[in-house]
Amino acid sequence: MVVATSRDVARMAGVSQSTVSRALRGEGGMSEQTRDRIQQAAMALNYVTLETGRSLSTRATHRIGMVAGELTNPFYPELVEPMRADLHRRGFRTLLIPDRDETPVSIDQLADGSLDGVVILTALLGSPLPQALADRGIPVVLVNRELDGAATDVCVMDNRDGARQAAALIADLGHTEAAAILGPVQTSTSRDREAGLREGLGERGIAIRASMVCRGSFSYETGFAAMTALLNRADRPTAVFCANDVIAVGACNAAMTAGVQPGRDLTVVGFDDIPMACWPAFQLTTIRGDLTALAEEAIRLLTQRIADPVRARERVVLPTHLVLRGTHGSSANPRSRRRTPGGS
Amino acid sequence: MVVATSRDVARMAGVSQSTVSRALRGEGGMSEQTRDRIQQAAMALNYVTLETGRSLSTRATHRIGMVAGELTNPFYPELVEPMRADLHRRGFRTLLIPDRDETPVSIDQLADGSLDGVVILTALLGSPLPQALADRGIPVVLVNRELDGAATDVCVMDNRDGARQAAALIADLGHTEAAAILGPVQTSTSRDREAGLREGLGERGIAIRASMVCRGSFSYETGFAAMTALLNRADRPTAVFCANDVIAVGACNAAMTAGVQPGRDLTVVGFDDIPMACWPAFQLTTIRGDLTALAEEAIRLLTQRIADPVRARERVVLPTHLVLRGTHGSSANPRSRRRTPGGS
């Protein structure tokens, strides 16, 4: 007995296989007596309904694919964890679908019928994937990043407005030499945050010099390398906007290494407000987006689409707001200009 | 046409359904002509073999369940990410199975036939789960934590020896008042690291006072709270061993908040050597275990067990070694004793 089937249970309980199926799913219109007998037999045989058989029959898998970047990037768990928890509560299992640059997700990989829906965290502008999935009738929701054309449900923060708030802070502190460490240009998050930053700065008569704009992935390494480079310049910036907190944390660590203290010698502003941002080691001033709310909104959209595939597409935008902590300061601070650029 | 089946392809290519199945799986003994015709038809219909049908027939799902704690705890991604990458290379998909204290994993949840194997990261001493899965013929591997009795494959670091090295460092630095922030008593990691610590300290004539031993989960919060409490004592410890790096990072942040600088005022030693440990903000002295090697060893064990269910059980122990960074220092340092305990 590797595994018992509903037929085995039926034989033991002296009923038909279909009665077992009904009994175990709690269908009404049955005598309690037979139901009990069946449940006891199932118990005795360690019977568990095989999902693979059930799925073939019902066309539902109760599994959701989650397309995310590397989980060692602390941003992803902040969304993946609450989404998987929410899905779990709703009776869905979560499948982790890696989407690295080297091995991007393929459509077939998601369209083999083993998924009831797909959550995409790594959408790139112009990617055909979301539309292709939607065309095949697979429920999709884009979270955190979006696309311009796709007719899928979307759930993002107000990136542009958030970045404008960051720009306002930087300008109000008197900084005129600002830098930015941005994410990949193919991401809507980086694009919108950059736009908001330039807009907010521009309204106050400040422009960012092209050489002060760094680009890379949304990673610690990007933040660390870019900040190191910025601090090695003779004309150091006095304020640095980072396209997300992970970059900002990398940037802060680079500053520490260079003997520059964020908040005293340099202003650093992040985006997202991941839990790490409020660790005493960083005390990062940042733009808060409620990631848990974003996660729950996404799962709500996805499950609604699964329940009703033809409902109107929805685009949810969550507000953002400035969180003042310890990494911002006035440009008047002398130490930010007095130090000589670090060597090597 | 929601989704095309192999029958649709057969009809279009003018062959039987079984021929389609053979052609698409690359079976030998076919005319290249029909194979081409079939492949073109499949392409035209956007045909993808439905895993749910295939699984029912082959009894293989190519899916592995990964039982882990919350991914927002930075320890888990360090193992989950390389394991999912390795599994992906081997043709398996990764299913995330949450195991929180409130909702522990159930056996049935893993034995519904939708998994080819299970990786358990959250094993508790005395848990019946691993044995129960093995009894049902489900391949299981325990990673990082182990059980005493279970007849499953296991893959852990040499926790005891690592902790002895930490103890040796603490003793050699001249500390006599040592504290420990440990994990849950039901975990083999905490048990073995505690044993190694006491052993190493004992060999050098040092005993830890009971009131200097804190216990909690393997989390930032545990480290933060415990260190805060330790620093509020009149008789502060001069050295603190943390059962893992996540706890140690929490502890270091608490120290910073209290105005105590690890490495100068206080010795802190961690365990695991997660990437964060070498961030400039922490420079954590720790015991290194190669987490990527642990992950790959685990997947090797699991896939071997799937291929050969009756092979002898294996227990792999990976070595650990001390990594000296910046959070250790001599007990002679005056600042560690001069300060008055923080109020409130």
Next chain:
DNA sequence: TTGTATGCGTTATCAT
């Protein structure tokens, strides 16, 4: 209230 019969999409065995 329960049983019979059929189908879900695939693989695999057995003919031809």
Next chain:
DNA sequence: ATGATAACGCATACAA
């Protein structure tokens, strides 16, 4: 080299 045909385990429409 290819086609029938029978599982695989379940849900479900229909009959009784």
